[in-house]
Amino acid sequence: MDNKLIYIADDETNIRNIIKSFLIKEGFDVETFDDGSKLFEAFNKKPADMLVIDIMMPNMDGYSLCSLVRQKSSVPIIIVSAKDTEPDKIAGLTLGSDDYLTKPFSPMELIARIKSIFRRIELDNSSSPEPKNLILADLAINSDLKQVEFNSRDIGLTKMEFEVIYYLAINKNRAVSRSELLDKIWGFENEVETRATDDMIKRIRKKLTDAGSTLKIETVWGFGFKIQDKG
Numbered sequence: 531m532d533n534k535l536i537y538i539a540d541d542e543t544n545i546r547n548i549i550k551s552f553l554i555k556e557g558f559d560v561e562t563f564d565d566g567s568k569l570f571e572a573f574n575k576k577p578a579d580m581l582v583i584d585i586m587m588p589n590m591d592g593y594s595l596c597s598l599v600r601q602k603s604s605v606p607i608i609i610v611s612a613k614d615t616e617p618d619k620i621a622g623l624t625l626g627s628d629d630y631l632t633k634p635f636s637p638m639e640l641i642a643r644i645k646s647i648f649r650r651i652e653l654d655n656s657s658s659p660e661p662k663n664l665i666l667a668d669l670a671i672n673s674d675l676k677q678v679e680f681n682s683r684d685i686g687l688t689k690m691e692f693e694v695i696y697y698l699a700i701n702k703n704r705a706v707s708r709s710e711l712l713d714k715i716w717g718f719e720n721e722v723e724t725r726a727t728d729d730m731i732k733r734i735r736k737k738l739t740d741a742g743s744t745l746k747i748e749t750v751w752g753f754g755f756k757i758q759d760k761g
Contacts, residue, residue, distance in 0.1 A: 533557055533558055533559045534558050534559065534579040534580065535560075535561070535576075535578045535579050535580075536553055536557045536558050536559070536560050536561075536578060536580045536581070536582060536644070537560075537561050537562075537563065537569050537572065537573060537578040537580075537581050538550060538553075538560060538561070538562045538563065538569075538581075538582045538583070539563045539564075539565065539566050539568070539569040539581070539582075539583045539584060539587060539592070539595065540564070540582075540583070540584040540587070540610070541565060541584065541587045541588060542564075542584070543564070545584075545610075545633075546561070546562040547562075547598075548637060549562075549637060549640065551640065552640075552641060552749040553644075554635040554640055558644075563580070564587075564588075564589060565587045565588045565589040565590060566587050566589065566590030566594060567589045567595075568589075569581065570590065570593065570595055570598055570599065573599065573603075573605075577603060578605065579605065579606075579648075580605060580608070580644060580647070580648070581595075581599065581607045581608070582604070582607075582610060582640070583595055583603060583607075583608070583609055584610055584611055585609060585611040585613050585618070585622070586611065586612070586613070592609055592611065592622070593621065593622070593625055596609070596622065596625045596626055596627055596657075597625050597626070599626075600625065600626035600689055604689065606629075606647045606648075607626065607627045607628055607629075608627065608629040608630075608631060608640070608643060608644065608647070608656075609622045609627045609629070609630045609631070610631045610632075610633060610635065610640065611630070611631075611632065611633060611738070612632070613632075614632040614633075616725065617677070619632075620623065620725065620726045620729065621728070623690065624688065624690060624726065624729075624730065625688075625725045626688065626689050626690055628647055629643050629647065631643065647684055662674055664696075664699050664700070666699050666702065666745060666757065666759060667744055667745040667759070668680060668681075668743050668745065669685075669696070669738075669743055669745055670682075671696060673696060675715065676692045677692070678695060680738075680741040680742060680743045681742070683741070685737050685740075685741040685743070686737060687723070687734065687737060690715065690730060691730055691733060691734050691737070694711065694715060694727070694730055694734060695717065695734055697714055698711075698755060698756070699757055701757075702756075702757045702758070702759045703714065703756070703757075703758060703759055705750040705753055705754055705756040706755055706756065707722070707753055707754040708753070708754045708755075709754075710754070711727060711754060711755070714728060715727075729734065731749075734747060735747055745757065746758070
């Protein structure tokens, strides 16, 4: 089996080299870049199995890189950044990153999170296939296209927003706890992600309402969320 290929983008040479050396010892193939545009150019030619990217970089920052990659790929993305405020972390997760690690960090912690994401992908691939297309209330949910449609029109969910509503949909009529939702969508739980998930539910509800859908995502107070199938 081929080694997993990981691309690293960070404008700090010592950080690139430290991460690279630890990952190579763990058996990963690694290529490094000093800005986001160079990584994106390489990714277009040869997609990697995971991206580890900084936010503050010349030419193309991590947020822009994450957004561009997400338009074409669901490759796992881990953001590593000195920007440690809650809005920074929420922005990174909302744009589609799978994890957010604040500098300074332990290389072994990064490796643990990388392995956790790859394990989760393998479990998802080996588990029973989930339904590709769902009809729920007045919505059509398409897993292949990552789209939710109302009256044949895409309501414009981001990838993360889609993953949240899709997971609630396949577990309809059951209350899903915040911790289960966070573990399924991001792979681990912390306070920032709890806030990010609540904010994401609010955005999904607004998009449903703006589209004209009658589907409701119910809040189960002190626990999580539920989609009740009235049919």
